[in-house]
Amino acid sequence: MHVNSIDKCTxxxxxxxxxxxxxxxxxxxxGMSVDSGLNAFRGDNGLWTKALSIEGKSYNHLDLMxxxxxxxxxxxxxxxxxxxxxxxxxxxxxEGYYKLLSxxxxxxxxxxTSNIDEHFLKAGFGENSIFECHGSVNYMQxxxxxxxxVWLTPEIKTEKLQLAxxxxxxxxxxxxxxxxxxxxxxxxxxxxxxxxxxRYNKWxxxxxEKHKRIIAIEIGAGKTIRTVRNAAESFASNIFPLIRVxxxxxxxxxxxxxxxxxxxKEFLMSL
Numbered sequence: 113m114h115v116n117s118i119d120k121c122t123x124x125x126x127x128x129x130x131x132x133x134x135x136x137x138x139x140x141x142x143g144m145s146v147d148s149g150l151n152a153f154r155g156d157n158g159l160w161t162k163a164l165s166i167e168g169k170s171y172n173h174l175d176l177m178x179x180x181x182x183x184x185x186x187x188x189x190x191x192x193x194x195x196x197x198x199x200x201x202x203x204x205x206x207e208g209y210y211k212l213l214s215x216x217x218x219x220x221x222x223x224x225t226s227n228i229d230e231h232f233l234k235a236g237f238g239e240n241s242i243f244e245c246h247g248s249v250n251y252m253q254x255x256x257x258x259x260x261x262v263w264l265t266p267e268i269k270t271e272k273l274q275l276a277x278x279x280x281x282x283x284x285x286x287x288x289x290x291x292x293x294x295x296x297x298x299x300x301x302x303x304x305x306x307x308x309x310x311r312y313n314k315w316x317x318x319x320x321e322k323h324k325r326i327i328a329i330e331i332g333a334g335k336t337i338r339t340v341r342n343a344a345e346s347f348a349s350n351i352f353p354l355i356r357v358x359x360x361x362x363x364x365x366x367x368x369x370x371x372x373x374x375x376x377k378e379f380l381m382s383l
Contacts, residue, residue: 121370123382126355127215130383134323135220137316138212139344140376143332143358145227147377148206150199179299182255182289190278193290194270197249200229208380209235215383220323222315226333226340228292241315243308245339247292253301254281255289262291262304316347328354332376335361 121129130136173192175181181189213236223232223242228249232242252265259281265288266279279288293300319326328348333340341361348354354369356362357379362371372379 123372123379126370126372127383129327129353129355130215130329132325133219133327134325135319136216136326137328137344137347138216138221138223138225139328139330139333139340139347140223140225140227140232141331141333141337141340142227143334144208144225144376145229145231146332147208147375148203148231150203150229174295178295179255179289179297182287186278186287187273187275189289190268191270191273193249194268194273197265198270200231200249203229203231205231205235206377208377209237211380211383213237220315220319222312224312224340224343226337240311243312244305245293245309245343247290247300247302247305249290249292251291251304252279252288253291254284254286255299256281256284256286257299257301259283259286260301260303262301263288265290326352328352329357330354331357331379334358 169188176185176189176192209231221237221241223237225232225242225244226246228244228246230244230248230250233239250265251262253259253262261283263282268277268279280286281288291301291304293302328344330341330344333344335341344354344356348366348369350366350368352368354364354366356364356369356371357374357376358371359373359375362373364371374382
């Protein structure tokens with residue numbers, strides 16, 4: 113375990129920091145989900161390095177997570193996204209989620225996550241205290257971006273999936289796509305995420321005006337896609353303690369920031 117700054121802070125001291133805090137902001141990246149048994153997207157064995165075989169044809173997972181894929185090969189793209197959705201639904205959040213919830217449930221907290229699996233909600237964290245900055249696999253939008261609404265994705269049987277089975281827009285009847293931020297995505301409709309962000313921004317402003325004992329905990333957020341990492345650093349700045357947990361990219365820069373070179377579940381279960 114690597115620990116950086118605040119006199120090489122121990123796990124026991126982190127527990128005390130959490131217990132004494134009035135408000136806690138949690139920033140979670142893909143590393144939080146991986147410990148539940150879900151596929152990593154990046155890395156040597158990540159999902160984006162693999163291909164998917166459908167009806168004798170090979171498709172790259174990375175290419176299927178694009179707006180263009182839902183136009184050109186909608187059935188294949190939906191087969192992939194539905195397989196992800198089913199995996200997320202069948203997989204239980206790891207014990208670390210529940211340990212974290214037990215520590216912060218009686219405090220003012222907010223979750224900022226790039227994960228699209230809704231595992232924080234599934235573990236019991238408050239729906240109005242979660243900001244899914246990349247959307248959720250459980251919601252969909254019309255491929256026609258002039259349609260600005262977002263809907264729950266209906267239950268769809270993946271066995272012998274046909275074009276006629278794909279979810280369609282309730283307004284115009286066009287095929288839909290998942291309401292998540294895809295690769296090279298200029299067409300994501302972030303209305304649901306924006307409402308969550310407004311709640312987060314309001315919470316952040318209010319707790320900083322009201323409390324002094326505020327901390328940020330960043331878990332499993334790497335440098336490749338820096339959305340969550342940047343949000344954590346922006347929230348904490350050089351004013352509040354930031355506890356960064358990651359087996360890689362765990363370094364911190366500020367003297368009041370702490371880093372643990374650990375997996376998400378390992379860290380949380382040690383608290």
